[in-house]
Amino acid sequence: MIINHPLLGPRDSEEFVYLGSTDLIDRPTNWEKSAAAEDFYQYQYIRENIAGDIQELWYHEQGDQSWLIVTRNTLTHEIKNVEFAQDFSRAKGRGR
Amino acid sequence: MNKTRYSAFKVLKEALTGHKGWEPTWRDAEPKSDGYDVIIVGGGGHGLATAYYLAKNHGITNVAVLERGWIGSGNVGRNTTIIRSNYLLPGNEPFYELSLQLWENLEQDLNYNAMVSQRGIMNLIHSDAQRDAFIRRGNSMLFADAGCEYLEAKEVKERYPFLDMNNARFPIKAALAQPRGGTVRHDAVAWGYARGASDLGVDIIQNCEVTGFNIENGKCLGVQTTKGDIKANRVGVCVAGSSSRVMAKAGIKLPIESHVLQAFVTEGLKPVMDNVITFGAGHFYCSQSDKGGLVFGGDLDSYNSYAQRGNLPVVEDVCSGGMAIMPMIGRARLLRMWGGVMDMSMDGSPFIDSTEVKELFFNGGWCYGGFKATPASGYCYAHLLATDVPHEVATEYRLDRFRRGAMIDEKGVGPQPNLH
Numbered sequence: 066m067i068i069n070h071p072l073l074g075p076r077d078s079e080e081f082v083y084l085g086s087t088d089l090i091d092r093p094t095n096w097e098k099s100a101a102a103e104d105f106y107q108y109q110y111i112r113e114n115i116a117g118d119i120q121e122l123w124y125h126e127q128g129d130q131s132w133l134i135v136t137r138n139t140l141t142h143e144i145k146n147v148e149f150a151q152d153f154s155r156a157k158g159r160g161r
Numbered sequence: 162m163n164k165t166r167y168s169a170f171k172v173l174k175e176a177l178t179g180h181k182g183w184e185p186t187w188r189d190a191e192p193k194s195d196g197y198d199v200i201i202v203g204g205g206g207h208g209l210a211t212a213y214y215l216a217k218n219h220g221i222t223n224v225a226v227l228e229r230g231w232i233g234s235g236n237v238g239r240n241t242t243i244i245r246s247n248y249l250l251p252g253n254e255p256f257y258e259l260s261l262q263l264w265e266n267l268e269q270d271l272n273y274n275a276m277v278s279q280r281g282i283m284n285l286i287h288s289d290a291q292r293d294a295f296i297r298r299g300n301s302m303l304f305a306d307a308g309c310e311y312l313e314a315k316e317v318k319e320r321y322p323f324l325d326m327n328n329a330r331f332p333i334k335a336a337l338a339q340p341r342g343g344t345v346r347h348d349a350v351a352w353g354y355a356r357g358a359s360d361l362g363v364d365i366i367q368n369c370e371v372t373g374f375n376i377e378n379g380k381c382l383g384v385q386t387t388k389g390d391i392k393a394n395r396v397g398v399c400v401a402g403s404s405s406r407v408m409a410k411a412g413i414k415l416p417i418e419s420h421v422l423q424a425f426v427t428e429g430l431k432p433v434m435d436n437v438i439t440f441g442a443g444h445f446y447c448s449q450s451d452k453g454g455l456v457f458g459g460d461l462d463s464y465n466s467y468a469q470r471g472n473l474p475v476v477e478d479v480c481s482g483g484m485a486i487m488p489m490i491g492r493a494r495l496l497r498m499w500g501g502v503m504d505m506s507m508d509g510s511p512f513i514d515s516t517e518v519k520e521l522f523f524n525g526g527w528c529y530g531g532f533k534a535t536p537a538s539g540y541c542y543a544h545l546l547a548t549d550v551p552h553e554v555a556t557e558y559r560l561d562r563f564r565r566g567a568m569i570d571e572k573g574v575g576p577q578p579n580l581h
Contacts, residue, residue: 066472077474078464078472078474079474083463083464083579085418085465085579086465103564106563106564109507109563109576110416110507110563110564110576111414111415111416112405112414112415112416112417112418113405113414114405114406114414114415114417114418114419114465115405116403116405116406116419116467119465121464121465137464139419139465139466139467139468140467140468141468142466142468142472
């Protein structure tokens with residue numbers, strides 16, 4: 066697979082480390098509340114595991130060490146969009 | 162009903178009379194309008210084994226197996242055919258040992274030649290730390306009566322002179338072997354169980370995709386399929402590879418990611434290895450099929466996938482792992498390669514459990530160890546479906562174990578499915 070890095074252009078997916086769905090960005094912040102155990106359980110262990118287009122985190126370990134959000138189809142491996150995780154998070158209202 | 166009994170005499174008789182007396186191996190059925198006691202979703206090895214043991218062990222014969230494509234078209238047709246029971250953890254080892262014992266009697270039980278070959282499996286050891294870990298595993302196997310054999314480097318070299326004993330990164334220091342491990346003709350497992358189940362009255366319904374579940378007040382009353390609605394008192398899902406997709410139709414999310422695993426076979430060679438050799442440190446395992454091809458596999462492609470095909474970097478990685486430990490394979494040409502979709506669970510271990518929906522049960526999460534588990538998976542799932550109680554060797558395979566902190570993490574890498 067070729068990942069079109071927003072700054073570095075087309076790069077072999079072998080240069081990247083795969084983490085998983087972008088759901089992993091939204092780590093629960095309510096650790097002191099009683100619902101925390103359940104929220105962390107859902108965050109850590111339960112997966113949507115969609116067959117089709119998913120947004121996922123790739124880390125460019127052997128490149129500029131940026132985190133990217135790749136929109137990819139899990140049935141065909143076709144990559145439809147690549148953006149910086151930072152931009153993705155800010156657009157969703159996070160600080161970083 | 163199929164009454165033909167296979168034997169050498171039958172083969173000889175048919176050979177002399179023009180092969181006119183053979184019957185279809187199993188009965189192709191259409192859904193009954195008044196429904197079933199149990200519907201099994203998924204006509205793979207595990208689903209067909211479940212139907213067989215439901216009928217044989219529990220006398221429940223009003224059973225249907227629904228299969229989207231043709232039976233055995235999923236992972237039972239796409240694996241590297243290895244059987245073994247060399248696990249460490251108490252939640253796993255007795256289960257896989259039951260499976261190996263069932264393999265040992267499978268052909269007599271089913272009257273079907275599945276080519277079960279107990280040629281032995283050997284795990285290579287490359288460091289003192291790994292030696293300690295494998296001896297611990299060996300002790301666990303001895304506790305479960307699985308049997309094992311510790312081999313010093315000299316013995317490994319004598320038995321398999323083609324191994325590179327002095328690889329710079331992974332010198333072979335010893336090995337842990339399980340002489341009762343081996344290989345099985347994988348398709349024949351699906352066909353044998355289908356025949357056994359069909360003979361006992363189970364309906365095997367192909368080209369019948371489950372498109373939804375009929376659930377009222379938290380209770381499953383049947384399934385919606387491409388052949389219409391079918392009623393059932395109880396539904397058992399058994400579709401490893403597609404578990405998340407199917408269970409999502411019942412509104413259930415699972416602790417599973419789908420990943421693709423590739424496998425390879427070379428052109429046919431003269432006999433060079435009489436067992437299964439695994440090079441765990443380099444993610445390479447290999448055996449030689451009866452046709453002579455070296456059958457081998459390696460690591461996952463590492464990204465989520467539902468495609469039954471992988472990418473080239475893993476091909477290179479697997480082949481270089483093989484070359485490192487077994488340099489002789491360098492001149493063999495690859496004949497075929499293929500990919501299968503794995504249910505990768507969060508701890509590398511499977512699930513056989515009831516769900517939050519009444520009368521809906523789930524079997525899946527087999528990671529890449531599903532084939533060897535086929536008989537015990539069917540045996541224990543049938544036990545659960547028939548009695549509401551998990552079989553004594555499958556009590557740990559619960560869906561809520563992560564919530565309870567009771568992981569069965571054989572490899573010790575935590576909830577990172579692509580590393581198990």
